[in-house]
Amino acid sequence: MTSQAADGPETVAASRRSKITPEREREFFDAVLEQIRECGYDSVTMEGVAASTRCSKSTLYRQWKTKPQFVAAALRANRRVRFAGIDTGSLAEDLRQAARAAGDWSGKDTRLLQALGHAVTDDHELAQALREALVLPEIAALQEMLERGVARGEVPAGHPALEYIPAMLFGVLRFRPVLCGRYADSGYLERFVEAAVLPALGLA
Numbered sequence: 001m002t003s004q005a006a007d008g009p010e011t012v013a014a015s016r017r018s019k020i021t022p023e024r025e026r027e028f029f030d031a032v033l034e035q036i037r038e039c040g041y042d043s044v045t046m047e048g049v050a051a052s053t054r055c056s057k058s059t060l061y062r063q064w065k066t067k068p069q070f071v072a073a074a075l076r077a078n079r080r081v082r083f084a085g086i087d088t089g090s091l092a093e094d095l096r097q098a099a100r101a102a103g104d105w106s107g108k109d110t111r112l113l114q115a116l117g118h119a120v121t122d123d124h125e126l127a128q129a130l131r132e133a134l135v136l137p138e139i140a141a142l143q144e145m146l147e148r149g150v151a152r153g154e155v156p157a158g159h160p161a162l163e164y165i166p167a168m169l170f171g172v173l174r175f176r177p178v179l180c181g182r183y184a185d186s187g188y189l190e191r192f193v194e195a196a197v198l199p200a201l202g203l204a
Contacts, residue, residue, distance in 0.1 A: 020063060027053055028060065029074035036071065037111045041119040046070065068119070072129035079133040083141035091149030092203045098142065098169070099193045103186025106173050109134055110183055113174060139166045154203065161200040168197055 020028075031053050035044045046067055050057040064070035082101045086094050113134065120127035146162050149155045155162065172192055176184040184192070198204045 075133040081137040099189035
């Protein structure tokens, strides 16, 4: 029995992964996500990413068997919670700061959401990775803000608008480019919070 056979498939897979440094892996992930933003999901190929990062396509295929698996891994590795740490002691000010934060990254993330729009309807793993990377962490952070506001007595528990605040913010991020041809920048989002979100919560 060879040592590879004795190690088993999990050990072999780990050995293969160890040949790619975290810095190199990040380079692959950044490249595929940027190409998706610029060209659209369908136009991106493993061969194209390999060429742009100066590696062999077999390296990518050995690490990630398919393009959806590769993109899903890139999305999960790119996970950042932009709303984390926002806690001013005031729900209204928290929401204003969340609007500013969302405006700072809305162009890149909204472009990525748009580029992946059709692909995620056909691939469950890709859809779940997108939600885990860009949507669920931010919704959880927003819900924590709202819960703190309720605990401080700023908004009554059970207020009917509480359920819809994440949908309001994410909806305007997603659809302003469709309606106006422009991303929802910080100024637009701050005005939206003042005109729609705060009044909905009785905080105007």
